Amino acid sequence: MTETRIHTTDEQTRAPTPETQGESEAAQQRERDESQDVCPECGGSLAADEAHGETVCEDCGLVVAEDDIDRGPEWRAFDSSERDQKSRVGSPTTNLMHDKGLSTNIGWQDKDAYGNSLSSEQRKKMQRLRTWDERFRTRDHQERNLKQALGEIERMGSALGLSESVRETASVIYRRALEEDLLPGRSIEGVASAAVYAAARQAETPRSIDKVVTVSRIDEMEFKRTYRYVVRELGLEIEPADPESYVARFASDLGLSDEAERRARDLLRTGKEAQIHVGKSPVGLAAAAVYAAPLLCNEAVTQAEVSEVTDISEVTIRKRYKELLDASEQTA
Template identity: 80%
Template structure:
């Protein structure tokens, strides 16, 4: 019995020594300069790992995994420290509430019994009810969900969704919703946010994914912009070009030519009073002809949702402006 114990103890000691040696070797490889073998020093303020002997920068742009705030006493540290996900305007409670997970498993990964699953389902139901305490929060929850759905269908980035959520919250706080549908104000907020963040979508594109008709959408958009004093600049036709060029699978040369045509037309005053989407479609069609990458008017029309007649009229105007400028 004692012999077995001794042998086991010896084996564990050898394993511990071997692990210690491997860890030491790994640490030695990391902490030694590859150029001169000197000691490495980590400069956290600059995010660099530098050799203390020869000055070689071994690693740069290091990640600072500490907090972004500073505290000079224990009281400030307690006030500023936090856990959990960052707050967001895309949720009605700004992401501060908690949810009960949908998995019917306990902390050890074991499946719950039938009675426990029923209990958890009731708790989820009541938790969802308590998250929206009044009609204003229920309104906000429905609207933000609608904004998220439409933004996802249009491929809009997170910053546009955040801006649209802020616009809708302002409209709700200033009591602009009576007499208008939640979907209408949400659609108008998303369209205005896309224009403000320089990632515009056409009226037809937004109306396609919305659940309201075109007239209500346009009327609500004008009302929201006027009442909230939103600064929405006229849409730049060039901002539509990269997306349409990508969908048509054309080259960078076509995109550059289209931008040049639109810039020249803008300087000549040709673009004034005309639809920016129609101008972008015509510029892409004209640029494809100039770059010998022919694409049909029908193909451009299908991607941009602009009629072929509009494309023909606009592209001739763009080419004439380019010829006059030359």
């Protein structure tokens, strides 16, 4: 019998190392991922249909996968009250509350889980629990200070029509002022008003100083002094207010047309090109623009109406109005 010998190469006899095995597994995983990203029928891109829990092809409509995990609630709600009743989780943390919304809150309804009224003895017990719960929520003077200040920020933000994100920014500014010990010698209302004004400026939705002072509980001089102090000590980067940022609100309050609002913005842009905005109040320029633009568009508006809406005197409106028209004629 002849002896048969089988000759093998080094690559055939060499055992796979962990590095080569890992590379091959990674390549296979990439192939699987690439195959999952395209349609097996037409090669088109796939998209997830969360409403039906399916993965479908955007080109041919083939359902590639179904019965995906629905991470939303298993119930439906048609209004906010129904949503609050069915939801089993709490609200997210927020800087608008002194404890960021992480503490407990005992209701005031004096009813049990079935909606039945509590007895007199149980009502007294719940009242004592509410008292102690409130004491534990504000255990020191800083927490009491923060609770009062955030209430003021919420009140002023609502009165000024500021969004929740702006109020959140104002609460962060106040917390920084409290941490850096800027409160001694200044009122809580003053620092809270300065935080609201600075947050509105940073979000490019500014409000005039007169408006802020109107809803605040301090006078104008104290507000300006506190605002300058807070901005300087915290190093807040706040750019000068753009007059155009006031136009939309003023035009809405005056009931101006879209054409007049666009014309007012054009007047302000030409005025900035002519450098007439340097050293001028942005609110005054915006008031003059919303007065001049309707007149150029044959719409009726008086200086008294603009003055009432913008809190700018009629004398200032007339001066800035002439400056804007002169700048517009020079560039025309």
